Amino acid sequence: MAPVAYFVRRFLFFLGTLWAAVTLNFLIPRLQPGDPAEAIVSRLAGQSESIDPAQVQAIRVMLGTPDGNLFDQYVQYLGAVLHGDFGISYTYFPYSVTHMIGQALPWTVILVGVTQIISFVVGTLLGTWAAYRRNSRVDSVITLGSTFLGTLPFFWLALLLVYVFAITLRWFPERGGYGGGSSPGWNWLFISDAFQHSVLPAVALLITGPIGWIIGMRNNMVQSLGEDHTRLAVARGLPRRRVAITYGARIAILPNVTGFAIALGGILGGTVLVETVFNYPGMGRLLLESVSSRDYPLMQAIFLFTTIGVLVANFLADLLYGFLDPRVRKVESV
């Protein structure tokens, strides 16, 4: 089968999954118990105050009730999604969902995107190094060290960083994306302020980020170094380093590439934990807030963005794979 057919098939599969995701995204919030208007009012009142029924009624009018039956709503929803219209956020009324996501997205993309790329590069290099010198001290330090760090709960590590560097030493701010004194914009005060605020979350992500890539890369490479073609290359007297890089690492990196693409796609969903601990104004915290306050329009849009992100990344990884690894195309066509 020609490679084109492979790509077409991948694309159709992508469209099918996308449709399923969009539909589930429509259905799931509608199956949840609870009334958003009541949720908003009880959040305002707090747990120890009585609730004024008039307020619930007014907020219900403000949010509006959906028109028509479930199917009509579904058709409307599909139309709105195609036009990029995700409605008005409940918690940030009258601001639109698109406005809210537009504000949160850059924070997450920059923080998580940059640390993901660094983690991937560092992790892959360290993994390669460990495999290249497998069973040496370097290997033990890297493998054991990353396994150990990997067992530490991430939020605990993050809290520890806050405690030591923000609260005790007061070198960095405890929370937020920037201080109250600067306003977002292209000015030096804000950029340096935002950078200072990003150091602790970035460090937290960089400590744990490379671990998966290290272990994956090392194991893949150790395996590929043990295969017949590598042994043949060694037997033919190729330099050890060249064997490791061009025969071992090049094959071993393939699964990591897919993983990396998926991880990049997942950025859109934010990193809920790190953004919560550091109170970072990104997508993860927006998602958490929308879920806890039953802000359905916002929640749906973030889930949708995340799903589409992962699906597109998967699709691209598939395509990339097709180019990188001829075996995939062969297997598919059998």
Added chain:
Amino acid sequence: MKRPRLARIAAVAVAVALAASGCTGTEQESGPGTEGRIAYLDYGDFGGGSNPQANYNPYLDASRLGATEYVFEQLITYDNYGCQAKPWLATEWNWTDPRTLVWKLRSGVKWNDGKPFSADDVTFTFDMLKQHKALDTKGIWRYLSAVEATDPQTVTMRFTQPGAAAFTLFSEIKIVPKHVWSTVPDPVTFPNAEKPVGTGPFTVKAFNPQQLTLARNPDYWQADKVMVDELRFHKADGGGQIDQLKLSRGEYDTNAMFVPDIKKAYVDRDPEHNRYWYPSGGSISVYMNLTKAPFNDTAFRKALLPAFNRQEIVDKAQLGYVKPASQTGLVVPGQADWLPKDIPNQGVIAYDQAKADADLTAAGYPRNGDGKRVGKDGKPIQFSFRVPGSWTDWVQAQRIIVANLTALGFTVRAETPTPEAYENDRAIGNYDMLLGVHGGSCNMFRNFQEPLASDQSAPIGKKAVSNFVRWNDPRTDQLIDTLRTATDEAAQKAAVADLTKVMMEQVPMIPLWYGAKWFQYRTTKAVGWPNEENPYAAPSDNLLIITNLKPAGAGAK
């Protein structure tokens, strides 16, 4: 060997990260205020969720920012502690008959854009709430039939029925300028984000999602009473840990948050200046499903009154910050004026297990041979007691309540559903026993109508508005109706007194403790905060507090 290189790289990385940190920047310059005023005060959170957006529409309760409290004003304000109405944009009011209320407006009030305030603005505001139900969050048009400007200083309001019960609502409805809002296409989706125009003591100076800064309005109608040049509100995080830390470091001049062990965490850090005052809010009560046996028996409910150890709940589950609640449904001592004189101990019932035991037996619910309390059918009484699992202080209280009931021979299942499931089951009446909140406001009609009026109830399986216990008593309805229509205080007090007796004698619910209104303040820069010795306002009465603050050291106590 390359071994040391990894270590070196790590060391360099750490060093770079540290060097990049620099100082964490305290951006705020502190200068002396002009004319002896306080330069600025640091306040806590300003609302609007974790990514606040500029929103100064005073009617969008869910998303507006705290600035609306200082930019806009109402016809009257309420001292919500002592329940006294204070003249504000209106200087006088008069019920010419039970359905007609005439307001005399204050003269010389200007909007902060320089235009004069008049009766037209008031009628415009109320007409707008009538047209847009989504903005009428106080439900004032449940009562009103028309609002007219008799002359530029006089507004006449007509009510569909005697309107005294609606009076406190006027302290919550902000008046907006006609010349701005009449040009807005849809006031429901109007964020009013650019320079909001109000009559209040402050204007919006600067906003970003981390900080909201308000500046004193020099043309305010009582500008001489506002002794603070700037208010700075700071975004809090959801968890509150960091905010507690900032509070204990003295970074807030005032805040309103829950702090475990406030004495150690706050007061002891600066005993001279750090203070707190936690006045009581609504009653938190045991709600029994009155459609089920044995809860449908008045004698049974009355026997349960001394069964609960309210003091232990207050001390252990609420850390001693609150007070045991009065069975009357009123908040004592703040509303003690409303109590009939013959109620002992202001209606706060002491824990007396032996009395509860004897009363239950006398009411026809004896213990059987195993020590289990049995019902009229001779079977052991079993029921569930629920609280939302994530409300940890209520879960603590649940333990004490269940232990109290178990000691009396009941078999009680402690259940901890999610808050959503809890609220839903409570509304549709799908429960045996749980906790609910009612009362605590200055509107006596609301305090009794919401939990007890039969029109706020619904059949089991349908959502009740607020009468979740499903109390259905013609006499209570009649008293609530009297309270709704009574315009003079004596008649209101008589109706409230009878309602407190319903609470005492028929026990539709059993109040246990009062929710606290959290309030911390520092006296380094400003004095004159309300407190136990000088309770001139509740902590949430922002306009009253800001017009009472004085610079510290200016002689005022």
